[in-house]
Amino acid sequence: MQISSAQHSVLIKPSNNTSHLPTADKKVADVAMRVDVLAQPNTREKQATVPQSKQRLDFDEKAITSFKQKEQSDKINFNQTLMDATSNQNQTAVSTYQVISNLTQRESIQQLFGVDVFV
C-alpha cells in the first residue's frame, strides 16, 4: 500500500497479523494501519469537508526512521538497564548458591576419596 503525503510517500505492506513483528516494527505497522484507515476512499470525502490543516497527514520518513532507531536503542538500553539493575540481593543469592554448590562438591569429593586431615 502506498500512502501519499504532501511531502513523502511511504510504502507499507499491510498485514492484519502483526504479532510476528518486533515491537518497533509492530508500532510502525499499527501506525500504518491507522493511516490505512484514514486513507480509505470513503473517508476521503469526509476529509474533503474537513479543513485542510486537519485533513493533511504528513509523514516524515526521517521521523519514522529515527522512531525506529529510538525504539531499537530503547530496547538495547532496557536490556542494559536490566543487566545493570541486578540488585545486591540477587548477587548475594547467586554467590550463596555457588558457595553451597562448592560445599556440596567438596563433600562429595571427600566422600569419594574418604580422606581426613589432622592438624
Add this chain to the structure above:
Amino acid sequence: MCLFKLSLWQKHHFLILLLFAIIVRQLPFISIPFNWLESYFHEISHGIATMMTGGHIVRIQLFPNGAGLCTTQGGLGIVISFFGYAGATFWGWGIYRLSKTHQRVAQIFSGLIFLLIICSIIFWARDFLTIFILSVLAVMFLLMIKMKQLVYLQSLMQLFGLLILLNSLVSPFYLLDGRNIGDGSALASMTLIPEFIWVFVWFMLAVVAGYSLFKIKD
C-alpha cells in the same frame, strides 16, 4: 673441681638439660628446626595411629612456622586425633629414655629416626617445603649418627627428647583460640567432651612423662 662439675652434671643431669631446652626454645632462629622436629613427630604420630587402626597415610605437610597437616584415609578418627599430641609426648619421652640407657642405643635409635624421616620424604612428602623441612631434620640426625664422641650424641638425643616433650607440653594450649580448629576440636565433635578437657589431658600426659624422666635414676 672437675670432679665436682662432673658430679653436678650427673646429679642434676635432667634439670640442666631441661633448662638448656627452655633457653633453646626462646632463641629466635635456633628454635625453628626444633619446632619442625616436634611438628614432625606430631604428624607422624597421627600417621602411625592411622596405620595401627587400619588406615593409611596419604600425605604429610609441614610448614616453616611449626604447623603441620597429616592427610589420612581410613583408620579410627578418635585414636588418630588423640595421638597427635600424645604421640609427640611419647616420642619425646622415648628418645630421652632410650638415649639414657646406653650410648650405642642412642646411636641406633637416632639411625632409626633418620630412616623414618627418609621414608616420610619418599612416601608422604608431596611438596617442596615439606621435603626441605624433612631434609633438614634428616641431616640433623645424620650428623648425630656420624658423631665420634657418643657421649655428646647421647646428651644431644636427650636434649632433643626434652625439646619435643616441652613442645608437646605447651602446644596443646594453642588450640584454645576459640577457632574450633585442630585435634581438640575434632575430638570434641567426636566425643562431645569439651576441647579444654582434651588440652588438659595432653598437658597432664606431658607433665607425667617429664616427671617420670626426672625420677629416673642414673
